[in-house]
Amino acid sequence: MKISKYIASAIIALITLNSCSKDDPIPVIDQEEVGSARLVFTEVEVEAHGDHFHYNDFAGQEKDSIIFEGEKFLPPVGAHMHLEVGKTYRFELRVFDFAGRQSQKTFIDRDDQHFAFWIGAPADALKIIYADKKEDKTKVKVGTIGYITVLKASESFNWRYIMRHLNPGVKTSIDVEKDIQNKDFTKFGGANDIDVKFETHLVADDQSGHGH
Template structure:
């Protein structure tokens, strides 16, 4: 009986040692403390390591982090005796808590960044606390164009319903997404607006005069003035929410609540679109070329015929006689976060 027990103990010990040895070998194959790896990182268009102030810097490269990505930090500071610097961090979204990813972003370079030589730092930190940094020289060229317009996208709470939204409310700790344009409506910075397809965004139009004073209020100073203007969001061939079988289509709802003189905007047909709300919807995932248009009608009675279903019409110019006062073109990337 004792011999049988001894044999059983020896057999059990052999199996256990073999199992532990196998586990150790597997762990040796994947070092738990391996630092993140950053592949060739493209910095600037064609990897030219040059960007113009007031535009955006193209960045693209592959990242591998065995312990999963915790954050990505970008810092740019002047060389020599210059004190100017700025930074951006990614701590949530599609790049975080993944092992493999392709980082591709267009980082806005402030318009007031002095021209000259800079030093660029790109740091990936994993969940184990390991960090890897890529450094590079970077040249910032002087801004050649003044910002004349901005579109600011700020995520809000709300519920999509048919052709409009319910229960719209501001969200705390939300970083706005801004696209800046020159006088001709060409995007200077933020030209690739990355929006979550199922989120709702407040869109605010800003227009600036020669002294950088905001002047967009001129279009809605009172009802008599605002009756001549309406905003459209053209291009992109959106599936409208009213035409979506899943209820996951696009909505663009113009939604000022007051005119500049303090009187109340009365109903959907009176709204202009200096302030709007938008969702792309899951049906419209992907990249789209779009244009924000502010149109002035030849006849002030036309505005009352423009419904919430007309915002993305390809024939709006012939349907609603008038002229486009503002046309701001940019790329809209409706991209869901990766798991």
């Protein structure tokens, strides 16, 4: 009888265990959700400080943006960005999930898995640096915010911004200063979280009246 009781107890425990296992929720892997995106460009003043620079806002600074939305994340028809030679602009990526909440912070929180590439500008026409910071002020290189200095004029070109979700360990193979404009970005394994294009024109100062 004792053996039968032990067997019965074991069977009940096994049934209970299986029942709990089936009822446990399957872990959900949090993924970046992008409903729309915006790139904002704001002219800034550059102030040299020894071996680095400060980028300061000022009264009357130019500010412009392009919104990407819809199934294919296309900019508005006729959208056009022009940046002036000799000027520096702060760019900011703003991402909105499908509920309209800003979510670009996710890319910074997961800086080891994300890096942005700017593709399509003429060679040596731009200098781009990244200036991302986590909530604790730790500096990281992701590409949600940074500074673009225009070095020379160019005809219009299609500028492509790509926020790439990198495979584990890939970020360490990226030179975060030199690879920002690397056209061979697909060699860094992963998938694109954001991939948008917009027409851009780098203009000389005397062309500042050029329309957007």
